Amino acid sequence: MADIHHQEKLDRIDYATVIAYRSCFVISAIAVACVGFGAASIGIPLLIISALIAAACVHIYDKTIRWFLQASALFAVCLLTAQVFIPLAVGASVAVWCGLSIKEYYCFRIRLIRITPLVLIVFWVCFALPIWQPFFYLVTGLSALLLLTIGIAKFRQPCHFDIGDKSKFQV
Structure with missing residues (x-):
């Protein structure tokens, strides 16, 4: 997870995952707005897929937290693919965004x-x-605005902020 005082040497994959992760906050804001304002058929898959990509690209030292976020995102994708319990699928993706928001706060x-x-x-x-x-x-407008705010704030930071110290990651 982030350690702004440690500047790791980043490779192409590091840059790609950081940019994808940050972009997903902006995409999730758009998705939430779509869900709330009449384009749920576009917004729901976009929200769920952006949660999956963000969970796959997040740099968190603790493997238990990383696993929970990824499992929630995969669960949402499975429900969406099967077209069953769509509100539960949206809830699982919201759990991912809640977890990532908490991570960004800490x-x-x-x-x-x-x-x-x-x-x-x-x-x-x-x-x-x-x-x-x-x-x-x-609530939809506020949710979209908060996710967009996080996305913008993330893009203002140097990429190494998201990586931290690679030696601390649990495998």
């Missing part, structure tokens, strides 16, 4: 990230149990 202390998991969970509850539509629009 690594970089980017403002507003602390509320991102809570807002994403409320977004998912409103998606899974359509109750009050105006509130769903508000």
Whole structure:
């Protein structure tokens, strides 16, 4: 996970995974907006696939946390592929985005990230149990804005911030 004081020598794969990971935050923001504002047939697969790519590209030292994020993303993809329990698939991808948001908060202390998991969970509850539509629009917009904010903040950082010390990764 991030260690901004350690600058590792990065190779092409490191740069590719960091750029893919950061891009997925922006893509997830677009996906959430699509889900909430009438293009769910595009937004749901985009949200789930972006969670899978981000989970595959994340650089986290702890293999248990890395495994949980990747397993949640794969579970979401399996449900989406089988076209069963789509709200659960969206929930699994939201779990990935919540985990990645928490990781970004602990690594970089980017403002507003602390509320991102809570807002994403409320977004998912409103998606899974359509109750009050105006509130769903508000939570959707806020979720998309928070994910986009994280993505923009990540792109402003040097790539080595995401890699940290390669010798600390659990295999």
